Amino acid sequence: MIRPQMKKAKDQKKFIEELKKGDKVITSAGIHGKIVEMNDTSFLIEVESGTKIRFDKSAISLDASKAMNTNVKA
Incomplete structure (x- = not known):
C-alpha cells in the first residue's frame, strides 16, 4: 500500500x-x-480579468488543460 x-x-x-x-x-x-509568476515556494495565479492570487506550490493539484481533455466524452 x-x-x-x-x-x-x-x-x-x-x-x-x-x-x-x-x-x-x-x-x-x-x-x-x-x-x-513563479518563485521557489509559490505561484501567482490569475483567476479572472486581472485578479491575481498567490498560492503555495503544494496547493496546485492538476493541469487544467489535461483535466479538460479527460472530461470530454465522444
Whole structure:
C-alpha cells in the first residue's frame, strides 16, 4: 500500500517542477487559473480579468488543460 502512495507523491512533485508561466492549473481548493509568476515556494495565479492570487506550490493539484481533455466524452 505504501508503494502507490510513494509513486503518486513522486508524480505530483514532478508535475509541480514542470509547471511554467502561462500554464492553466486547478488548485486543491478547486480554483482555476493561469500561472503568471513563479518563485521557489509559490505561484501567482490569475483567476479572472486581472485578479491575481498567490498560492503555495503544494496547493496546485492538476493541469487544467489535461483535466479538460479527460472530461470530454465522444
